[in-house]
Amino acid sequence: MELKYDKIQTTGTDTPLKIVKGHFATNHAHTNYYFDLTTVKSRLSEAGGIAQALVHMYLYDMIVDTIVCMEGTEVIGTLLAQELTKGGFMSKNAHKTIYVIKPEFNSNSQIVFKDNYRAMINGKNVLILTATVTTGLTINKAIEGVQYYGGIIQGISAVFSALENVNGIPIKSVFGLKDVPDYQYSDYRNCPLCKEGKKLDALINPYGYSKL
Numbered sequence: 553m554e555l556k557y558d559k560i561q562t563t564g565t566d567t568p569l570k571i572v573k574g575h576f577a578t579n580h581a582h583t584n585y586y587f588d589l590t591t592v593k594s595r596l597s598e599a600g601g602i603a604q605a606l607v608h609m610y611l612y613d614m615i616v617d618t619i620v621c622m623e624g625t626e627v628i629g630t631l632l633a634q635e636l637t638k639g640g641f642m643s644k645n646a647h648k649t650i651y652v653i654k655p656e657f658n659s660n661s662q663i664v665f666k667d668n669y670r671a672m673i674n675g676k677n678v679l680i681l682t683a684t685v686t687t688g689l690t691i692n693k694a695i696e697g698v699q700y701y702g703g704i705i706q707g708i709s710a711v712f713s714a715l716e717n718v719n720g721i722p723i724k725s726v727f728g729l730k731d732v733p734d735y736q737y738s739d740y741r742n743c744p745l746c747k748e749g750k751k752l753d754a755l756i757n758p759y760g761y762s763k764l
């Protein structure tokens with residue numbers, strides 16, 4: 553059974569964000585919304601809408617050699633690279649090639665780049681692209697990993713972020729708290745919805761949800 557979602561809009565793009573109100577558990581928090589990014593990540597027109605919104609928000613001015621795609625954002629990342637390298641567009645990357653890569657994870661959930669990918673990170677201007685940021689713990693692992701492999705982090709882009717920066721690095725997102733002002737997240741030991749006795753609706757992770 554699918555969850556029933558609403559669609560919300562934001563400035564800068566026609567691409568909507570599908571949101572479901574309820575009680576959800578991520579690997580780091582309990583939340584009162586699930587953001588369903590399935591179509592944003594996999595439908596060409598929606599992924600392209602997000603890519604264009606990010607370019608117009610701030611990316612045209614940034615030098616990018618490599619886009620590291622987290623959480624299934626490879627389609628958005630590819631279209632982003634295409635936008636940034638387009639001729640006739642006022643981008644510092646116009647006519648340059650951009651690498652679009654995704655990391656591996658080891659058994660400690662740390663980011664690993666095999667030796668054949670290291671040249672795409674080491675000394676390169678890296679943009680980290682992710683789907684959603686809530687506590688920032690997941691994106692922090694990406695930051696640590698890219699820095700460990702010698703990448704110069706130029707920016708972090710997300711589809712939705714509840715945070716404006718992580719460890720001093722700004723996160724620019726298409727959707728944010730301004731679009732979902734009642735978004736709440738908390739440690740599972742301190743969750744107001746649990747305290748009210750409300751059962752969890754689903755477990756969520758970047759692949760989607762599993763209803764409980």
Ligand SMILES: O=C(O)c1cc(=O)[nH]c(=O)n1[C@@H]1O[C@H](COP(=O)(O)O)[C@@H](O)[C@H]1O
Nearest residue numbers: 578586587684685686687688689690757758
């Ligand atoms: O809390 C999220 O960020 C989140 C919200 C959501 O609706 N769906 C979802 O998959 N998440 C994921 O939950 C994980 C926790 O995010 P952080 O709290 O920022 O580490 C990340 O992998 C997010 O992508």
